[in-house]
Amino acid sequence: MHNEYELITKSIATAADAARRAFYEEVTALSLGKPSAGKRDLQQLLKEHLTMTILKVALGTMTEKDFTREKLLKAIAENASEDTLQIVRKVLKSIPTPETLMAGSIKKSVHMIPKAVNVLPKIPITPKEEPAATAAVTVARNRGKEAAVYVGLRAELAPIAPRLTVFDLSVMQAAASIYASGTKTFSSSQLYRALTGADAHTKITSKATLEAVKKSLDTLQATIITIDAEQQAALRGYKGYSWNKSTFKGYMLPMTKLETAYYSGNKLAASCDCWRILATPPALEYATTIKQVATIPQEVKRLPEGLYVTVNNICIRDTLLYYIHLNRGKGAKLNYSTLFEAAGVDTSNRDTCYKMRKVARALLKYWQEIGFIAGETDVITGNRNDTIYIS
Structure with missing residues (x-):
């Protein structure tokens, strides 16, 4: 694919710089006897640093016109150990x-x-x-x-x-x-x-x-x-x-x-x-x-049909997910006011609150339909007291 070479080049250059810094930071920590020293495998850090240097040099011998991932991997494989190849494959897979x-x-x-x-x-x-x-x-x-x-x-x-x-x-x-x-x-x-x-x-x-x-x-x-x-x-x-x-x-x-x-x-x-x-x-x-x-x-x-991809709706969704995960099996009650405050939604406007309640109910219904949460006995909305029950 035309210009994939540019993406690979920039990603590898960044990864090589990160590997170099990680190695020398650990060497410095060890030399100073810092408490954090030795927490990472110095030999592995050195191996990653050297491998990324090899990968960067090998990529530099290729032009955009003749570049493919397969050719790059083959060029390194000719003189590399299996450990080195594993690191190279992992890096290429991450791009x-x-x-x-x-x-x-x-x-x-x-x-x-x-x-x-x-x-x-x-x-x-x-x-x-x-x-x-x-x-x-x-x-x-x-x-x-x-x-x-x-x-x-x-x-x-x-x-x-x-x-x-x-x-x-x-x-x-x-x-x-x-x-x-x-x-x-x-x-x-x-x-x-x-x-x-x-x-x-x-x-x-x-x-x-x-x-x-x-x-x-x-x-x-x-x-x-x-x-x-x-x-x-x-x-x-x-x-x-x-x-x-x-x-x-x-x-x-x-x-x-x-x-x-x-x-x-x-x-x-x-x-x-x-x-x-x-x-x-x-x-x-x-x-x-x-x-x-x-x-x-x-x-x-995924936001269910009828809900727009807005910042507010995403905040309501993820805050509701947080409370569901936090309270599974505990029989907890969640007030809409608590949900909206935690989601950073402006609750001073009645119309906004009404719309956000509809968003929360639509999400709960959708999650029940796809089996993410159990039926209405587990998560239901109380019509009278504006409460979401999480069991």
């Missing part, structure tokens, strides 16, 4: 084809359940040179004592936004879902489809929502999160978990933006904004460590 970037979707989404993640919209984003505003999220109480996770947000330079929104969390979850599927290079169109549950060739129906996605990606790329879970890691119920570390810090989406790439079909050419994720997003790493990540079919993210 989708131009067709996938323009129309691709994923089969499953991840949904992060920790309170320390869902509290993020309530925390101000402070400039890098100022002390971060930190929220203490209680995760357990024992004999009058509380164990808390401390969460803070800072900007790389000046904050792009005063704070994250619920929609930003939805975009972050969608990007994390793409990353969890094995893809590290993605386009705004691909993320839009992961966010909305659209299948591979569904037309993008809302340019406003697509623009909101792009704006959100810029915010997430420039915002640094710190999750200090030291107290949680020391709790009896969490000690057996795979704690490689108890503090998770980095950009909300650790990624770099690739220059606008152009892909040509048989007749037409289209532009495509692309990003390359460099490492596991800290919120996903934390949620995975404490086993609070739900995997759901993509069709659950």
Whole structure:
């Protein structure tokens, strides 16, 4: 495919730089005797760094005209070990084809359940040179004592936004879902489809929502999160978990933006904004460590017929998903006012509230129809008291 060479070149250059930095950061940590030193396999980091250098050099010997993925892999295979080839295959697999970037979707989404993640919209984003505003999220109480996770947000330079929104969390979850599927290079169109549950060739129906996605990606790329879970890691119920570390810090989406790439079909050419994720997003790493990540079919993210793909509707959907996962089997009650406040929806307007209730009911009905939640005995809406029951 014409111009696939450009996408491969930029993605590999970014991946090679990330591998180099990861190796030398660990070497520095070990030499300084930092507590974090030795947490990663130095030999494996060196192998990845050298492999990416080899891959970058091999790609540099090819021209756009004679390039194919198969030729690149064959050129490396002539003098490479099986370990090296495995790394190369993994990297190439993480770079989708131009067709996938323009129309691709994923089969499953991840949904992060920790309170320390869902509290993020309530925390101000402070400039890098100022002390971060930190929220203490209680995760357990024992004999009058509380164990808390401390969460803070800072900007790389000046904050792009005063704070994250619920929609930003939805975009972050969608990007994390793409990353969890094995893809590290993605386009705004691909993320839009992961966010909305659209299948591979569904037309993008809302340019406003697509623009909101792009704006959100810029915010997430420039915002640094710190999750200090030291107290949680020391709790009896969490000690057996795979704690490689108890503090998770980095950009909300650790990624770099690739220059606008152009892909040509048989007749037409289209532009495509692309990003390359460099490492596991800290919120996903934390949620995975404490086993609070739900995997759901993509069709659950799809908005049912009659609902438009708007920022508000996506926020209602993902907030409702959060409460359902948080309260399964507990017989909990959820007031619409609580749902709307958590979703960041303006409740001062009666018409807006009425419309949002219809959105919530349509989502619940759709999820019952596809079997994601059980019938009306499990999740129903109370006509008199405006309550959603979750059992």
